[in-house]
Amino acid sequence: AQTVTQSQPEMSVQEAETVTLSCTYDTSESDYYLFWYKQPPSRQMILVIRQEAYKQQNATENRFSVNFQKAAKSFSLKISDSQLGDAAMYFCAYSGGGADGLTFGKGTHLIIQP
Amino acid sequence: GAGVSQSPSNKVTEKGKDVELRCDPISGHTALYWYRQSLGQGLEFLIYFQGNSAPDKSGLPSDRFSAERTGGSVSTLTIQRTQQEDSAVYLCASTLGLEGNTIYFGEGSWLTVV
Numbered sequence: 001a002q003t004v005t006q007s008q009p010e011m012s013v014q015e016a017e018t019v020t021l022s023c024t025y026d027t028s029e030s031d032y033y034l035f036w037y038k039q040p041p042s043r044q045m046i047l048v049i050r051q052e053a054y055k056q057q058n059a060t061e062n063r064f065s066v067n068f069q070k071a072a073k074s075f076s077l078k079i080s081d082s083q084l085g086d087a088a089m090y091f092c093a094y095s096g097g098g099a100d101g102l103t104f105g106k107g108t109h110l111i112i113q114p
Numbered sequence: 115g116a117g118v119s120q121s122p123s124n125k126v127t128e129k130g131k132d133v134e135l136r137c138d139p140i141s142g143h144t145a146l147y148w149y150r151q152s153l154g155q156g157l158e159f160l161i162y163f164q165g166n167s168a169p170d171k172s173g174l175p176s177d178r179f180s181a182e183r184t185g186g187s188v189s190t191l192t193i194q195r196t197q198q199e200d201s202a203v204y205l206c207a208s209t210l211g212l213e214g215n216t217i218y219f220g221e222g223s224w225l226t227v228v
Contacts, residue, residue: 035216037219042221043205043221043222044219044220044221044222045157045205046219047216047218050216091156091157095217101147101149101162101207101217102147102157102159102207102217103159104156104157105156106155
């Protein structure tokens, strides 16, 4: 079974600084998909960024980028120029496709210091 | 609809009562998932529907939990004889059903059993 591990229960960063959230996963599959979701206090799970395992290039979405290390099974999220609105729980998730849907890590609580 | 819609947003029920949680997925999405998020925890997979196929119920924690999806669209998650440990946010998500396709979440139903 696939597992996703987020080793940082909580992270704090100053506004406008850069922060990196860690995620590792375990799978025996070669083709899969990785996601970062953001969950603000409203509870809505919002997709931040996704990465297809067959792509070597790291995904980027504006201030959000990933460092995908397939051999190491690592998928970290970098948030540049942190903003107050980035404060939320961040979940790393794995999908092999099909019925399993997403396997989630336990989340990292990101605090933005003004 | 424009997004995944869930109701009720919040529900307080007495221990032993039955509850029904509703999910209306994004129009055209054939795959629908239910997840449970307990306080401070990640998301736990409950059940998956894909089109008219038999649902994958492997994540349901006990036989008190059941779900149905009528007409391939709206889904209802039913919890019978609720227990205090059922208190959680129940999140519904939908996707086009293609491998690796992004999964979109509703805002969840917050269930409190007293």
